[in-house]
Amino acid sequence: MSQSDLPAISRIQRECYSEAILESVDSFSAKLSTSPHFCFSAVQGQLVVGYVVSLPWVFGEIPELDGSEYSVPPNADGLYIHDMAVTPSARDLGAAKHMLNAVLDTASQRGYKRIFLVAIQGASSYWMRHGLEVVPAGASLKRDLSAYGREAVYMARSEN
Template sequence: MGEERSQEIESEQAKMHTASAARRWREMVADDLPRVLAIADKCHPDHPEDEAVFRERLELFAGGCCVLEQDGETVGYIICHPATFGHPVPLDTLLGALPDNADVLYIHDISIDLGMRGKGLASEAVDHAKRLARKHDYDRVALVAVNRSQDFWAKHEFMIIADEDIGKALVGYGGASSYMVCDLT
């Protein structure tokens, strides 16, 4: 019976290894955009953005754009880029260029396909953003939390920045949005 249980455990470990081997984060490429947009539309129906916004972020800061593949299918993504602290980036707006005075890495969006949620994948994306910020010598990561996601972000050490001017900049995000920052120092 002990040997049988040992084989069962080894079988489960092999399945976990196979599952994780079939899932990976990689840099986004332009060909990923149709699937990325489909995921965005499903995950953020109240915050639609044009393909040009995603394409521009990819062109301006490719290292901040990654997709999550499961068995060869894109099931999630993260888009982040350098920005200026205290200046949330308006939704569905082209940047034109990255700011010369960038002092924060800004998470534009993390989305995981609805069927893949609850597996810690969004947390993996947050960890990626923090590593990327450190790599580029940013001491902070910022974002706008939407869809009442503040608790998720708080678990990752993000704090709400309550500021009247920032609040005015969030109007396009809806009433349940917050500008949040994680201090990496």
């Protein structure tokens, strides 16, 4: 993914998510600048049809939604998949699988064995098919999850 993809990322985000959880271009730019090795876009022809944004992070915590500054914590012990979305018209093309594989391969190459994320809008079943499980959230994490909507759940998997 590059900074020039950000307008398309914003477009895809609006196609896929409710207004309450949309993030600014500046927030995506900050995440990309912080963690460029873990951010990928899917392109069909000349059109960006999907993206994934990930950051090394600390298990049990989540980065601020729509923040303007991010830095990788020095004690990052896994990879947090912050967002993955594919336009509805391109969902049958395998873009999500390719982007997820790119993220998982890069995480493995860089020594991150734990993957975690916040599943929103009923996406937990998708993530379960990829080996993630719901993780019980303590009070602090529940507060942070509330920014992602009622259905948000924290999920994780560990590589062997």
